[in-house]
Amino acid sequence: xxxxxxxxxxxxxxxxxxxxxxxxxxxxxxxxxxxxxxxxxxxxxxxxxxxxxxxxxxxxxxxxxxxxxxxxxxxxxxxxxxxxxxxxxxxxxxxxxxxxxxxxxxxxxxxxxxxxxxxxxxxxxxxxxxxxxxx
Amino acid sequence: xxxxxxxxxxxxxxxxxxxxxxxxxxxxxxxxxxxxxxxxxxxxxxxxxxxxxxxxxxxxxxxxxxxxxxxxxxxxxxxxxxxxxxxxxxxxxxxxxxxxxxxxxxxxxxxxxxxxxxxxxxxxxxxxxxxxxxx
DNA sequence: CATACTGTAATAAATAAGGTTACAATATTA
DNA sequence: TAATATTGTAACCTTATTTATTACAGTATG
Numbered sequence: 001x002x003x004x005x006x007x008x009x010x011x012x013x014x015x016x017x018x019x020x021x022x023x024x025x026x027x028x029x030x031x032x033x034x035x036x037x038x039x040x041x042x043x044x045x046x047x048x049x050x051x052x053x054x055x056x057x058x059x060x061x062x063x064x065x066x067x068x069x070x071x072x073x074x075x076x077x078x079x080x081x082x083x084x085x086x087x088x089x090x091x092x093x094x095x096x097x098x099x100x101x102x103x104x105x106x107x108x109x110x111x112x113x114x115x116x117x118x119x120x121x122x123x124x125x126x127x128x129x130x131x132x133x134x135x
Numbered sequence: 136x137x138x139x140x141x142x143x144x145x146x147x148x149x150x151x152x153x154x155x156x157x158x159x160x161x162x163x164x165x166x167x168x169x170x171x172x173x174x175x176x177x178x179x180x181x182x183x184x185x186x187x188x189x190x191x192x193x194x195x196x197x198x199x200x201x202x203x204x205x206x207x208x209x210x211x212x213x214x215x216x217x218x219x220x221x222x223x224x225x226x227x228x229x230x231x232x233x234x235x236x237x238x239x240x241x242x243x244x245x246x247x248x249x250x251x252x253x254x255x256x257x258x259x260x261x262x263x264x265x266x267x268x269x270x
Numbered sequence: 271c272a273t274a275c276t277g278t279a280a281t282a283a284a285t286a287a288g289g290t291t292a293c294a295a296t297a298t299t300a
Numbered sequence: 301t302a303a304t305a306t307t308g309t310a311a312c313c314t315t316a317t318t319t320a321t322t323a324c325a326g327t328a329t330g
Contacts, residue, residue: 004225004318007243011225014235025275032233033225036320041276058328059274074246078222087213087220090139090146090168091288098167100149100270107266108142111209118253131242135235139288160306171289176307193297194305226285226319 005081008033008043010131013077016053017069017132023055023062050080069132075123084116140216143168143178145266148212151188152204152267158190158197185215204267210258219251 011033015024026044030037044063047053052072055063065072078085089108094101146168150159161179165172179198182188187207190198200207213220224243229236 004223007223007225007239010243011229011235011239014239018235023275027275032230032236034227034230034236035225038278038321039319041278045277055276056328057276057326059272060329061275061327063276082222085220085222087217088139088142090142090170092169094146095167095169100146100153101167101169103270104142104146104149107270108145111261111266115254115257118257119250122250122253126246131246135238135242158306162306173291173309174289176309180308190307191297192295192307194303195298196296196306198307 005043005046006078008035008039009047009077009081010074012040012043012047012063013052013065013069013072013128014132014135016063016065017128018135019064020069021064023060023064025062029063046080050076052076052080069129070127072128073124074126074128074131075120077128078120078123084112085119087112087115140178140181141213143170143174144182144212144216145209147175147178147182147198148187148200148204148207148263149267149270151198151200152263153270154199155204156199158195158199160197164198181215185211187211187215204264205262207263208259209261209263209266210255212263213255213258219247220254222247222250 012029015029015032026037026040030040033040044053044055048055048063051066053063054066055061087108089105094104096102147164150164150167161172161175165175168175179188179190183190183198186201188198189201190196222243224240229239231237
């Protein structure tokens with residue numbers, strides 16, 4: 001579940017912040033990320049569905065920020081790329097006849113929710129503008 | 136990098152807490168986790184290398200806590216199972232000729248370090264004893 | 271109407287994670 | 301001391317996930 005999505009989306013958004021009011025093509029963005037343009041477009045679809053960017057088809061098309069970088073905070077980016085940070089579960093369902101196995105996943109859920117709230121709280125304080133600033 | 140290791144190790148430690156001063160076999164533990172005993176033993180090796188448990192070979196052997204559950208905190212468990220929580224990197228090295236690509240991984244490292252410090256700080260306050268208490 | 275794009279599906283390749291088998295080594299106890 | 305129950309560990313297999321590629325339809329521009 002944890003993958004490069006958060007990093008890739010943040011990279012895309014940083015580029016868009018650096019070139020405001022310009023449509024950047026997926027090829028250009030892919031060049032900075034060193035990634036296949038189709039993968040970039042897939043991430044852009046997600047950013048678009050979440051109203052962080054707008055994009056234009058056709059010649060001279062591309063993608064730009066849908067709002068100012070000062071209005072986007074990193075918790076929004078995390079939310080749409082990873083939803084929730086997981087610290088992992090055992091893959092199989094634990095034995096429900098064991099008092100520990102029965103409750104373990106619930107306990108982990110609660111713990112992970114607590115940790116996620118903390119992470120989100122921290123990321124709410126960082127805007128895309130701030131993050132992009134020292135590039 | 137993120138996997139079930141943290142959850143599995145925590146499950147094992149919780150069982151050991153519930154049966155203190157008893158050597159539990161990897162078969163017994165595997166039954167609660169619904170996991171192959173060899174995988175359990177692999178995790179136990181890690182717990183052993185990090186002085187959280189001791190184990191005894193041979194008949195009637197098994198594993199028990201190396202210290203009291205009140206002396207083990209969850210950040211120690213996280214540290215030995217995941218080392219550091221990653222929120223992901225783009226798999227390929229970004230383009231070093233792009234000012235954004237060049238610095239991105241450094242920036243992410245810094246961000247992730249901050250977040251990890253927060254997570255660790257939170258988990259330092261939870262002992263294995265507390266975690267095990269309401270099973 | 272040629273061109274340069276996005277959007278998207280299908281599929282392939284690579285990587286990672288989890289599971290299994292096998293067996294040597296060790297300690298217990300009858 | 302022999303049978304047994306256990307850990308320790310390596311090698312390998314399988315499945316799942318992630319990343320990459322190909323292909324092409326649709327769209328806006330000039």
